Amino acid sequence: MPEPSTPPRNDRLLRERVHDPYKARRKLPEPTVCPSCGAVWLNGRWSWAEAPAGAAEYICQACQRIADSYPAGEVTMSGSFLAAHRDEIIGLARNQEELEKGEHPLNRIMAIDDQGGEGLLITTTDIHLPRRIGEAVHRAYGGDFEFAYDEAGYFVRVTWHRDS
Numbered sequence: 493m494p495e496p497s498t499p500p501r502n503d504r505l506l507r508e509r510v511h512d513p514y515k516a517r518r519k520l521p522e523p524t525v526c527p528s529c530g531a532v533w534l535n536g537r538w539s540w541a542e543a544p545a546g547a548a549e550y551i552c553q554a555c556q557r558i559a560d561s562y563p564a565g566e567v568t569m570s571g572s573f574l575a576a577h578r579d580e581i582i583g584l585a586r587n588q589e590e591l592e593k594g595e596h597p598l599n600r601i602m603a604i605d606d607q608g609g610e611g612l613l614i615t616t617t618d619i620h621l622p623r624r625i626g627e628a629v630h631r632a633y634g635g636d637f638e639f640a641y642d643e644a645g646y647f648v649r650v651t652w653h654r655d656s
């Protein structure tokens with residue numbers, strides 16, 4: 493388990509240094525559409541563009557991770573404050589997901605699971621959304637926020653805790 497560390501300012505640093513094991517091994521033809529979510533690979537990136545006629549088909553890595561229940565990141569939230577403000581906090585997390593996913597179609601919430609009365613576990617398809625959610629919750633509600641990145645395992649773990 494790696495020590496919690498300060499996240500780098502630029503997500504791109506993270507993206508270039510490590511390799512997502514779910515990323516397509518071959519270069520995808522352009523255009524390619526994911527038949528599961530409809531994201532389109534064009535001009536070297538995924539977007540929510542309309543799929544052009546004759547596009548190739550390939551299940552994107554977000555849909556593949558969802559199918560495998562194999563998240564790339566998680567946010568664990570806990571504390572009595574969470575218990576009292578659960579709906580607001582989930583709403584905030586969903587809101588961050590909408591913003592992130594609009595720009596980066598493969599960055600999504602996979603599941604939101606109750607961990608008993610004072611706990612919540614959010615899993616994601618990517619390594620960027622957990623920090624975004626954690627920072628947003630921390631900005632809105634204070635509490636203790638930690639971020640840990642396991643480079644070898646290509647996995648991000650964020651924890652947030654607040655008692656009332």
Ligand SMILES: [Zn+2]
Pocket residue numbers: 526527528529530531551552553554555556
């Ligand atoms: Zn997809």
